[in-house]
Amino acid sequence: MSTRIEQIFAKGRPAFVAYIMGGDPDLATAQDVMNALPGAGVDIIELGFPFTDPMADGPVIEDAGIRARKAGTTLASVIGMARTFRETDQSTPIILMGYANPVYHMGYEAFSELASKAGVDGAIIVDLPPEEDGPLREAMDSKGMSLIRLATPTTDAKRLPKVVSGSSGFVYYVSMNGVTGGALASGGSVREQVARVKHASKLPVVVGFGVRTPERAAEIARDADGVVVGTAIVQALHQDGKDAALALVRSLSDATHTAK
Amino acid sequence: MDKPTTNETWPDERGRFGDYGGRFVAETLMPPILELEAAYAEAKVDPAFQAELDYFMTHYVGRPSPLYFAERLTEHAAKETGSAAKIYFKRDELNHTGAHKINNCMGQLLLAKRMGKKRIIAETGAGQHGVATATVAARLGMECIVYMGATDIVRQKPNVFRMRLLGAEVRAVHSGTATLKDAMNEALRDWVTNVAETFYCIGTVAGPHPYPVMVRDFQAVIGHEAKAQIMEAEGRLPDALVACIGGGSNAMGLFHAFVPDTNVRLIGVEAAGRGVKSGLHAASLTGGTPGILHGNRTYLLQDENGQIADAHSISAGLDYPGIGPEHAWLHDKGRAEYVSATDDEALEHFQLCAKLEGILPALEPSHAIPRTLDIAKELGSDGLIIMNMCGRGDKDVFTIADALGEDIAAGTDG
Ligand SMILES: Cc1ncc(COP(=O)(O)O)c(C=O)c1O
Numbered sequence: 023m024s025t026r027i028e029q030i031f032a033k034g035r036p037a038f039v040a041y042i043m044g045g046d047p048d049l050a051t052a053q054d055v056m057n058a059l060p061g062a063g064v065d066i067i068e069l070g071f072p073f074t075d076p077m078a079d080g081p082v083i084e085d086a087g088i089r090a091r092k093a094g095t096t097l098a099s100v101i102g103m104a105r106t107f108r109e110t111d112q113s114t115p116i117i118l119m120g121y122a123n124p125v126y127h128m129g130y131e132a133f134s135e136l137a138s139k140a141g142v143d144g145a146i147i148v149d150l151p152p153e154e155d156g157p158l159r160e161a162m163d164s165k166g167m168s169l170i171r172l173a174t175p176t177t178d179a180k181r182l183p184k185v186v187s188g189s190s191g192f193v194y195y196v197s198m199n200g201v202t203g204g205a206l207a208s209g210g211s212v213r214e215q216v217a218r219v220k221h222a223s224k225l226p227v228v229v230g231f232g233v234r235t236p237e238r239a240a241e242i243a244r245d246a247d248g249v250v251v252g253t254a255i256v257q258a259l260h261q262d263g264k265d266a267a268l269a270l271v272r273s274l275s276d277a278t279h280t281a282k
Numbered sequence: 283m284d285k286p287t288t289n290e291t292w293p294d295e296r297g298r299f300g301d302y303g304g305r306f307v308a309e310t311l312m313p314p315i316l317e318l319e320a321a322y323a324e325a326k327v328d329p330a331f332q333a334e335l336d337y338f339m340t341h342y343v344g345r346p347s348p349l350y351f352a353e354r355l356t357e358h359a360a361k362e363t364g365s366a367a368k369i370y371f372k373r374d375e376l377n378h379t380g381a382h383k384i385n386n387c388m389g390q391l392l393l394a395k396r397m398g399k400k401r402i403i404a405e406t407g408a409g410q411h412g413v414a415t416a417t418v419a420a421r422l423g424m425e426c427i428v429y430m431g432a433t434d435i436v437r438q439k440p441n442v443f444r445m446r447l448l449g450a451e452v453r454a455v456h457s458g459t460a461t462l463k464d465a466m467n468e469a470l471r472d473w474v475t476n477v478a479e480t481f482y483c484i485g486t487v488a489g490p491h492p493y494p495v496m497v498r499d500f501q502a503v504i505g506h507e508a509k510a511q512i513m514e515a516e517g518r519l520p521d522a523l524v525a526c527i528g529g530g531s532n533a534m535g536l537f538h539a540f541v542p543d544t545n546v547r548l549i550g551v552e553a554a555g556r557g558v559k560s561g562l563h564a565a566s567l568t569g570g571t572p573g574i575l576h577g578n579r580t581y582l583l584q585d586e587n588g589q590i591a592d593a594h595s596i597s598a599g600l601d602y603p604g605i606g607p608e609h610a611w612l613h614d615k616g617r618a619e620y621v622s623a624t625d626d627e628a629l630e631h632f633q634l635c636a637k638l639e640g641i642l643p644a645l646e647p648s649h650a651i652p653r654t655l656d657i658a659k660e661l662g663s664d665g666l667i668i669m670n671m672c673g674r675g676d677k678d679v680f681t682i683a684d685a686l687g688e689d690i691a692a693g694t695d696g
Pocket residue numbers: 381382383407408409410411485486487526527528529530531532533598599600644646647672673674
């Protein structure tokens with residue numbers, strides 16, 4: 023039996039991965055947006071859960087987290103969004119994304135139990151590098167979920183095999199050093215970087231950080247198995263509302279799917 | 283220097299003090315952290331590095347700092363109970379730049395020089411670590427950027443100006459509570475973005491491994507000196523050591539040499555703000571629970587959902603919701619005791635120390651004074667205490683004037 027994540031990459035076209043912040047600006051609105059993402063061409067949903075000290079995020083996602091927390095959003099209520107989503111969609115993978123402390127505080131076992139029952143497929147925990155992710159990985163493994171690891175430009179040749187060997191589902195390649203929403207993508211090719219990761223792993227490689235436009239998404243999708251966009255979508259939702267955000271998502275997913 | 287060998291093996295190779303410590307950082311920062319760990323391990327055993335550090339510690343920082351018998355404070359303690367332990371101050375406020383912080387900056391920036399890094403970043407709360415970093419960076423000809431919460435910029439104005447005079451760029455941080463923890467977030471963001479050329483000089487015994495052990499080692503000079511000095515003055519070890527705790531570097535610096543001496547009580551004083559029960563405090567061990575923040579697992583102020591709670595203290599240097607992992611471990615093992623002092627107690631004892639000893643203590647060590655008096659009374663006249671006078675209070679005069687309702691700025695800018 024293949025997982026939801028494997029089924030996406032088995033389609034043979036680049037996957038479009040959209041990040042939204044759970045509970046931004048409130049749970050009901052975020053749920054509406056989440057439920058509409060597959061219809062706008064999203065293959066995998068990265069669902070953020072807020073943390074007070076998001077050290078790897080730029081101001082756009084930090085502010086989204088602040089709005090979400092003001093509205094009372096917690097890790098448990100974001101997992102609740104996944105549960106509601108699963109009532110009407112059984113095929114789109116959901117990956118929770120955030121920082122370690124809320125998960126640690128809930129307890130790795132309790133988190134894995136709650137998330138798997140809600141239909142969550144995996145998690146990306148920014149501040150759990152391979153050296154520290156063992157206990158959570160075991161807890162998630164036992165529930166059939168993936169803990170997805172990040173590879174970055176600083177991950178050197180010696181370290182890369184170790185980093186990717188413990189990933190499951192896919193490998194997330196962070197295409198630049200910096201925080202989310204940081205520098206605009208330079209426009210250069212990511213071919214060599216993706217090849218470097220692929221050389222070390224058989225898993226699909228998705229590329230994120232700094233992608234904002236359909237043109238850039240298409241450029242990356244030519245070389246990678248998937249493209250992640252976060253900041254641009256979060257910003258559109260905040261500034262221009264749900265319809266504008268979904269229109270942006272549609273243009274990004276079309277560009278990604280037809281890139282090759 | 284004769285160092286005890288039994289406690290040189292902490293932490294383990296993963297940077298763990300028991301359950302605490304570790305390296306909880308984004309993947310981008312793992313390679314530079316491993317590089318730093320290797321460079322520090324090399325430098326630590328290199329006699330040339332130690333000789334250079336010793337040279338600067340003696341001629342630039344002004345070490346050793348005196349161990350001073352605070353006679354009138356001792357008399358004051360004895361007044362109520364009839365007898366009190368002798369109180370000594372370890373005078374690290376006499377260091378160049380006015381606090382213990384420079385011990386660590388000297389070590390880290392010489393290491394940065396050795397690693398070929400010329401761009402230094404730092405976070406600061408009270409501004410003392412920022413000033414010390416800016417000072418050493420100027421001396422070693424390095425670029426220096428200091429992140430400081432906007433709230434702290436207001437309450438530590440003199441230090442902000444000092445940093446600028448020293449050629450550093452001070453960047454205001456407006457996110458979160460705009461205090462020390464937010465400055466640290468911003469410094470980590472800078473590091474992740476400019477990773478190749480940047481050296482992050484953390485100001486306390488917190489952060490990802492190897493920072494807690496490296497900063498402790500650079501601060502341990504305080505306790506090594508104090509041990510030799512008290513032996514010379516009194517012919518025996520003290521009964522208790524007392525130090526204030528923000529992240530815990532001046533306390534670890536004083537404690538480290540004495541950890542194997544189990545007859546010596548180690549007492550850390552956290553900031554109780556308006557009282558631990560009020561919820562408005564910065565006492566992570568007294569009022570917190572274990573969690574993960576800023577690269578390490580340790581005790582944190584947090585809510586029931588694992589969100590970090592705001593810390594509160596009149597002292598910008600103690601206004602931090604976490605504590606170094608080695609303290610968390612010493613706490614759980616029962617080797618060290620952790621107590622607290624409120625804003626009001628700190629203010630009162632700042633004034634007491636000024637009038638009795640002619641020393642303006644920083645607001646941070648002002649928190650240690652009331653608990654030192656308690657212990658002096660408890661021990662009685664046979665007892666011996668060393669308190670770390672880790673900083674001087676010149677930087678705090680505006681905050682204190684404000685708290686006392688006096689307008690000392692009038693006439694200067696109005
Ligand atoms: C004089 C002084 N003491 C103490 C502290 C708190 O730090 P730590 O607990 O690391 O010594 C500071 C921090 O700025 C300080 O300036």
